[in-house]
Amino acid sequence: MQKGGDSVELSERKERILATIAETYIATGEPVGSKFLCMRAGFGVSSATIRNEMAALTELGFLEQPHTSAGRIPSQKGFRYYVDHLMGQYDPSPVDIFRIRSRMDFNEGDTQRVLATAANTLAELTGCAAVITTPFAAGSRIMRTDLVPLGGKNVMMVLSVSNGMLKSRICRCESDVSYEMLDLFYKIAGSGFVQRSPDEITTALVQTVAASLGDKAFEMAPMLAAFADAAKEAASTDVLTAGLSNLLRFRDFEGRAGALQDLLRNRSSAVRLLTTQSDGNVHIHLGTENRCRELVNASVVCAGYSVDGRETGVLGIVGPMRMDYAGVIPLVRYTAALVGAMLDENMHN
Amino acid sequence: MQKGGDSVELSERKERILATIAETYIATGEPVGSKFLCMRAGFGVSSATIRNEMAALTELGFLEQPHTSAGRIPSQKGFRYYVDHLMGQYDPSPVDIFRIRSRMDFNEGDTQRVLATAANTLAELTGCAAVITTPFAAGSRIMRTDLVPLGGKNVMMVLSVSNGMLKSRICRCESDVSYEMLDLFYKIAGSGFVQRSPDEITTALVQTVAASLGDKAFEMAPMLAAFADAAKEAASTDVLTAGLSNLLRFRDFEGRAGALQDLLRNRSSAVRLLTTQSDGNVHIHLGTENRCRELVNASVVCAGYSVDGRETGVLGIVGPMRMDYAGVIPLVRYTAALVGAMLDENMHN
DNA sequence: GTTAGCACTCAAAGCCAATGAGTGCTAATT
DNA sequence: AATTAGCACTCATTGGCTTTGAGTGCTAAC
Numbered sequence: 001m002q003k004g005g006d007s008v009e010l011s012e013r014k015e016r017i018l019a020t021i022a023e024t025y026i027a028t029g030e031p032v033g034s035k036f037l038c039m040r041a042g043f044g045v046s047s048a049t050i051r052n053e054m055a056a057l058t059e060l061g062f063l064e065q066p067h068t069s070a071g072r073i074p075s076q077k078g079f080r081y082y083v084d085h086l087m088g089q090y091d092p093s094p095v096d097i098f099r100i101r102s103r104m105d106f107n108e109g110d111t112q113r114v115l116a117t118a119a120n121t122l123a124e125l126t127g128c129a130a131v132i133t134t135p136f137a138a139g140s141r142i143m144r145t146d147l148v149p150l151g152g153k154n155v156m157m158v159l160s161v162s163n164g165m166l167k168s169r170i171c172r173c174e175s176d177v178s179y180e181m182l183d184l185f186y187k188i189a190g191s192g193f194v195q196r197s198p199d200e201i202t203t204a205l206v207q208t209v210a211a212s213l214g215d216k217a218f219e220m221a222p223m224l225a226a227f228a229d230a231a232k233e234a235a236s237t238d239v240l241t242a243g244l245s246n247l248l249r250f251r252d253f254e255g256r257a258g259a260l261q262d263l264l265r266n267r268s269s270a271v272r273l274l275t276t277q278s279d280g281n282v283h284i285h286l287g288t289e290n291r292c293r294e295l296v297n298a299s300v301v302c303a304g305y306s307v308d309g310r311e312t313g314v315l316g317i318v319g320p321m322r323m324d325y326a327g328v329i330p331l332v333r334y335t336a337a338l339v340g341a342m343l344d345e346n347m348h349n
Numbered sequence: 350m351q352k353g354g355d356s357v358e359l360s361e362r363k364e365r366i367l368a369t370i371a372e373t374y375i376a377t378g379e380p381v382g383s384k385f386l387c388m389r390a391g392f393g394v395s396s397a398t399i400r401n402e403m404a405a406l407t408e409l410g411f412l413e414q415p416h417t418s419a420g421r422i423p424s425q426k427g428f429r430y431y432v433d434h435l436m437g438q439y440d441p442s443p444v445d446i447f448r449i450r451s452r453m454d455f456n457e458g459d460t461q462r463v464l465a466t467a468a469n470t471l472a473e474l475t476g477c478a479a480v481i482t483t484p485f486a487a488g489s490r491i492m493r494t495d496l497v498p499l500g501g502k503n504v505m506m507v508l509s510v511s512n513g514m515l516k517s518r519i520c521r522c523e524s525d526v527s528y529e530m531l532d533l534f535y536k537i538a539g540s541g542f543v544q545r546s547p548d549e550i551t552t553a554l555v556q557t558v559a560a561s562l563g564d565k566a567f568e569m570a571p572m573l574a575a576f577a578d579a580a581k582e583a584a585s586t587d588v589l590t591a592g593l594s595n596l597l598r599f600r601d602f603e604g605r606a607g608a609l610q611d612l613l614r615n616r617s618s619a620v621r622l623l624t625t626q627s628d629g630n631v632h633i634h635l636g637t638e639n640r641c642r643e644l645v646n647a648s649v650v651c652a653g654y655s656v657d658g659r660e661t662g663v664l665g666i667v668g669p670m671r672m673d674y675a676g677v678i679p680l681v682r683y684t685a686a687l688v689g690a691m692l693d694e695n696m697h698n
Numbered sequence: 699g700t701t702a703g704c705a706c707t708c709a710a711a712g713c714c715a716a717t718g719a720g721t722g723c724t725a726a727t728t
Numbered sequence: 729a730a731t732t733a734g735c736a737c738t739c740a741t742t743g744g745c746t747t748t749g750a751g752t753g754c755t756a757a758c
Contacts, residue, residue, distance in 0.1 A: 033720055048732050051721065068738045069720050109503050109521035148495045148507055154458050154695070156507060156515065158497055166505065168517070172458035172695070245614075248597075248607035258597035265594075346503070346521070382751055397701050400752065418708045418751050 010062075010081070016043070017053050018062055019086040022074045026322050029251070031071035076287040076321065079299075083284050083325050092330040099125060100335055109346055111135070111164040115240050118315060118339045123243025126328050128319030129260075131270050131302075134238045135163035135312040135343070137198050142234075145189045145227065149177045157223065159230045161198060163312060164343055167234045171226035174219060184216060185223050193227070201231035237313075239270040252297050252320040259294045264318060273318070278304045278311035282333050287321050297321050301328055303336035307343045315339060359411075359430070365392070366402050367411055368435040371423045375671050378600070380420035425636045425670065428648075432633050432674050441679040448474060449684060458695055460484070460513040464589050467664060467688045472592025475677050477668030478609075480619050480651075483587040484512035484661040484692070486547050491583070494538040494576065498526045506572065508579045510547060512661060513692055516583045520575035523568060533565060534572050542576070550580035586662075588619040601646050601669040608643045613667060622667070627653045627660035631682045636670050646670050650677055652685035656692045664688065 010018065020041045021032045034054060038047040054072055057063045062078035065071075074082060092100070103121040108114050115132050122130035140163040148156040150170070155177050159167040173181065192209050193201060206228045210217045244261045247253055253260055264270050273290060276283040285300040301323070302316025315336055317328065359367065369390045370381045383403060387396040403421055406412045411427035414420075423431060441449070452470040457463050464481050471479035489512040497505040499519070504526050508516045522530065541558055542550060555577045559566045590613050596606045613619050622639060625632040634649040650672070651665025664685055666677065 031720090035720075045730095046732050047720095048722095048734090049730080052731085055722070065721085067740065068722095069718080069740065071720065107521065110519035113519075143500065146497045146505075148497060150509055150515075151492065156495075158505060160499055166499070166519070170459040170462075170515070172456065244593075245607045245610045248610075258594045261594045261597075380751090384751075394699095395701050396751095397703090397753095398699080401700085404753075414752085416708060417706085417753095418749085420751065 010057075010060075013043070014053055014057055015086055016041070017050060018057060018074065018078060019082060021054075021063065021072055022079065022082040022086070025073050026324055029322060031066055031073050033071035036071070073322075076289075079286050079321060083286075087326050090326060090330050092334045096125065096331060097334065100331070100338060104338060104342065106342060106345070108342065111166070111343060111346065112240075114339060114342050114346075115313075115315075116242070118335055119240050119242035122315065122317055122331065122335050123246060125331050126317050126319065126323075127243075127246055127249070128317040128323065128328070129244050129247050129264055130242045130315070130317050131264055131274060132240050132315035132339075133271060133274060133313045134165055134240075135307060136237055137161065137163060137165075137235045139197075139310075140165075140234075141197050142194050142201075142231070144194060145186075147182050147185060147223075149182065152176055155182070155223065157226050157230060159198075159227070159234055161234050164307065164346055165234055167230040169226040169230045171222050173222050181219060181223070184213075184220065188213075188220070188224075189227070193231075198231045198235035201228055201235070203228060237267075237271050239264075239267050239274075241265060241270070247318070250320045252322070256294060260298065260318070263292070263294050273300055274302050274314040274316050276302055276304075276314065280304065280306070280311070282329050282336075284325065284329075299323055299325075301325070301332050303332050305336045305340040305343070307340055307347055312343075313339075359406075359409075362392070363402055363406055364435055365390070366399060367406060367423065367427055368431060370403075370412065370421055371428065371431040371435070374422050375673055378671065380415055380422050382420035385420070422671075425638075428635050428670060432635075436675050439675060439679050441683045445474065445680060446683065449680070449687060453687060453691065455691060455694070457691065460515070460692060460695065461589075463688060463691050463695075464662075464664075465591070467684055468589050468591035471664065471666055471680065471684050472595060474680050475666050475668065475672075476592075476595055476598070477666040477672065477677070478593050478596050478613055479591045479664070479666050480613055480623060481589050481664035481688075482620060482623060482662045483514055483589075484656060485586055486510070486512060486514075486584045488546075488659075489514075489583075490546050491543050491550075491580070493543060494535075496531050496534060496572075498531065501525055504531070504572065506575050506579060508547075508576070508583055510583050513656065513695055514583055516579040518575040518579045520571050522571050530568060530572070533562075533569065537562075537569075537573075538576070542580075547580045547584035550577055550584070552577060586616075586620050588613075588616050588623075590614060590619070596667070599669045601671070605643060609647065609667070612641070612643050622649055623651050623663040623665050625651060625653075625663065629653065629655070629660070631678050631685075633674065633678075648672055648674075650674065650681050652681050654685045654689040654692070656689055656696060661692075662688075 017037060020037055024032045034047040034050040037050050043050060054063060058072065061075055062081060063072040064075045100121055104117050115134060119130040119132045140161050143160040143162050146158040150156055153173045153176055155171050155173065157169045157171055188209055206224050210221065210224055213220055241264050244264060247257045247260050282301060282303045287296050290300060297320060298318055299321045300316050300318050302314050304311035304314045306312065317332060366386060369386055373381045383396040383400040386399050392399060403412060407421065410424060411430060412421040413424045449470055453466050464483060468479040468481045489510050492509040492511050495507040499505055502522045502525055504520050504522065506518045506520055537558055555573050559570065559573055562569055593610045593613060596602055596609050602609055631650060631652045636645050639649060646669060647667055648670045649665050649667050651663050653660035653663045655661065666681060
């Protein structure tokens with residue numbers, strides 16, 4: 001939970017009012033009026049007093065009014081204050097833990113599948129859209145490359161990266177794949193590519209290698225191209241999404257849900273969205289904090305997952321600004337921890 | 350183009366009126382009135398005569414009226430008659446051909462990628478959602494299985510099926526993978542699994558094999574399980590989608606777009622949707638012909654793609670019933686042919 | 699068979715008043 | 729100084745009402 005920008009201190013009563021408005025608005029989606037607050041919550045004062053407080057909170061920018069004769073809703077600043085200072089901190093309920101663990105198979109060795117399952121689980125349990133990045137490539141290196149001849153001219157190339165990712169390419173050679181070609185590729189890869197970081201595999205590097213091959217270059221070109229392509233993909237962070245159609249259910253996104261879906265489907269914008277300090281906490285990006293037109297009334301709740309003690313990826317959910325933060329944060333935190341643990345398991349065999 | 354159910358013959362003038370209404374409604378989305386038809390189209394008669402004809406067409410069930418004081422729109426039956434008898438048959442325009450070919454790389458050896466690209470291309474060019482099945486497993490057989498030791502306890506298993514599909518699984522063994530384990534698996538697979546059809550790989554079969562292994566069974570269990578799982582997936586038809594967010598743009602689906610997206614994302618319902626006669630033609634399923642609540646005002650335009658002369662998969666698009674059939678059909682037909690050709694290329698190396 | 703003419707229908711748009719939730723302000727009270 | 733009762737005010741919403749105009753169906757004449 002990062003601290004908000006300006007550290008205005010509110011009186012305890014103002015805080016209680018803001019918290020109650022936030023929680024009521026989150027629950028009902030309707031603006032909250034002074035009368036309701038007076039009745040419902042146990043403030044020992046009249047609605048007029050509450051109105052005065054609300055007016056002050058509006059003046060301070062924590063609340064806003066859809067129109068004169070409506071109640072108040074928390075502004076973005078109000079939500080920020082709420083999540084930073086007022087919201088209860090909970091652990092996931094036993095039933096949530098059960099739900100998450102029963103969906104995620106701790107024995108899954110496939111990083112890609114672990115991530116996909118995590119996204120699906122989060123989307124389902126939160127009712128929001130879920131996004132999860134593949135482990136970052138920074139600091140990783142190519143562990144090995146393998147070739148699987150598929151018969152005839154086709155070979156499958158598998159690139160294993162130390163961050164747990166596998167990238168495979170099917171590659172059609174100019175002629176039937178021969179033992180010599182495979183052998184040559186293994187030699188090239190072993191001496192020039194393995195142990196390097198994926199982002200070191202530049203076109204230039206591959207061309208240098210190709211040039212040194214002389215008349216074999218032509219034969220090897222498709223494999224080298226496939227390898228370069230796979231390495232390039234391995235060097236960049238990818239994003240898996242789930243539950244995009246959940247976004248259609250929120251009135252808040254009416255008409256904009258399509259743009260939101262497209263935004264999340266887009267790799268680079270989704271990565272940018274999740275990027276945040278890696279301090280092991282759950283982070284909340286409210287509305288315009290995301291610096292993104294499509295997300296003005298949306299929030300992102302995200303957390304990094306750590307493998308080997310280093311935060312190597314991020315997962316999160318995207319939903320309306322009036323989402324149930326208190327309920328959702330524990331789910332995100334727990335899922336992130338579990339993903340980290342599962343990938344850790346894979347790293348250490 | 351399949352023939353409609355009842356073969357009512359309409360007078361030539363009625364046909365011209367129906368065709369003009371269909372095309373105008375497709376283009377504008379607005380009900381079409383007698384006055385417009387009289388002005389615009391070159392009928393040598395007055396609006397009153399056209400009104401009489403329209404009344405007759407309504408009586409016959411080819412047209413309907415949103416309300417008394419509105420023009421007419423084609424009913425489902427009207428659209429059916431239009432696509433069966435009235436619509437022009439076109440070839441894709443050179444520019445469409447160029448667009449499709451420049452998006453689809455004829456040298457791609459990866460079936461999965463070919464399919465994904467085809468779906469994206471179709472979605473983009475038609476503005477509808479695109480769906481494409483993987484090649485059917487019927488009649489296919491397992492060509493080979495390969496193991497790629499990934500270090501430590503992890504192995505990647507690759508299953509090559511004769512229909513061009515590859516299925517891979519990462520499998521975590523109980524102990525470090527040894528040469529003996531790999532060798533044993535190759536022996537088992539070679540004698541018991543390769544050359545079989547994927548749907549023959551039942552749990553029973555795998556258990557029989559396991560039982561025959563004696564004390565090695567425990568060690569081999571994860572690999573056998575992964576193999577069975579991969580084979581099961583290979584035996585069933587999968588579906589790739591693209592452009593689901595296009596559906597949100599259509600007024601016709603307002604409020605139902607989410608359900609439609611979910612329907613297409615669901616493997617079995619999407620397959621059911623595309624299932625049709627395999628006679629090499631483009632097929633059009635209008636509204637309720639799809640026997641599916643979510644699709645009452647939607648149409649599916651689909652075509653099979655053939656590999657080796659046999660129709661082994663289907664692709665199609667889903668859009669509103671008032672879609673531009675004349676423009677879209679050539680695209681679907683051409684894309685299907687191209688997918689077939691590309692997969693053919695792969696089969697014959 | 700065609701058409702001019704006309705009465706009719708009905709969605710859409712605009713207008714108006716009533717309703718009521720909720721506020722802001724003021725003056726009295728504690 | 730804080731609280732509150734009271735009241736005037738605002739404004740979205742609703743429903744009723746009318747107007748408008750597109751489009752029809754029907755009939756009688758051509």
